[in-house]
Amino acid sequence: MTVTYLDPDTVPAPAAAYTHTARVDLGTTAMIFVSGQVALDDDGEVVGEGDMTAQTEHVFAGLEKLLAAHGGTLADIVNIRTFITDMDLRPEHGAVRIKWLAGREHPPTSTLVEVPRLFRPGLLVEVEVVAVVAA
Structure with missing residues (x-):
């Protein structure tokens, strides 16, 4: 088993001491663990303050880029955890x-919780995922 940590340059650098993704190679497949993603732009500013739709769009666009760095897509997500403030x-x-995950035969396993902040x-949503891709 090999673990590889990656912060692709297609998304803003991590906002603190963490890595965006960890890839665990397991023979013919790999599990991709993606840290919680929020709506921050390249300068670390909140995108769409007060706008859940804009923030969620930004988060899913970032998730798509992070998975692509490992040869994956949003269709490879097997688990999704979402934290919202309201x-x-x-x-x-x-x-x-629903728009970003459309076309799947089965939706991923999922958890959604409300958090105080x-x-x-200004951040309203944070999403972390686990995906399975071909190694």
Whole structure:
């Protein structure tokens, strides 16, 4: 088993002491663990402050880029964990999530929880995923 850590240059650098992805090679497949992604731009500024739709779009675009760095796509996601700061915004988040994950035979396993706040004021959503790709 080999573990490779990667911070692709297609997304902003991590905002703290963590790595965006860890790839665990398991023979013919690999598991990709993606750290929680939030709506920060290249300068570390919040994207779409107060706008769950804009923030969720930004997060899924980033997830797509991170998985692509490992030869994967959003269709390879097997587990998704979502943290939102206001459960009343769940419909907006859900509409974007459905759009980005459309066309799958089976949706990924999933957890959605409301949290009092995220690490930066103005952030409404954080999403982390696990994907399985061909090695």
